[in-house]
Amino acid sequence: MRSMSILFGYFDKFFEYLLKTIMTTKFRNNAEYLGTFVLFYIGLGGGLIAFSLFFGINPTLIMSVVAAPIWVGLVFLCNRITKIAITLKDIPEPEVKKTKARRK
Numbered sequence: 001m002r003s004m005s006i007l008f009g010y011f012d013k014f015f016e017y018l019l020k021t022i023m024t025t026k027f028r029n030n031a032e033y034l035g036t037f038v039l040f041y042i043g044l045g046g047g048l049i050a051f052s053l054f055f056g057i058n059p060t061l062i063m064s065v066v067a068a069p070i071w072v073g074l075v076f077l078c079n080r081i082t083k084i085a086i087t088l089k090d091i092p093e094p095e096v097k098k099t100k101a102r103r104k
Helices: 002-022 025-054 065-089
Strands: none
Touching: 025 065
């Protein structure tokens, strides 16, 4: 029984070392980029399907081979929007100075 607890202790330390090694800045930047891209893609893709339903277009037609260029274009659009969003994330927001209200 003691050998099992030692084995799990080593496994726990190995797993902790592995996570610390993987979680570098490059990994976090790639994960942030990929997550942002997926959110934009799901949002714009869902918007496209909702738009087609609103105008009475069959959504199975939109998701099929007929509309494949639209989906490829959506991927490129989402990639460009993601690059812009990641770039703008690093720019600090300007501070807004509060002024005193004028009395009448």
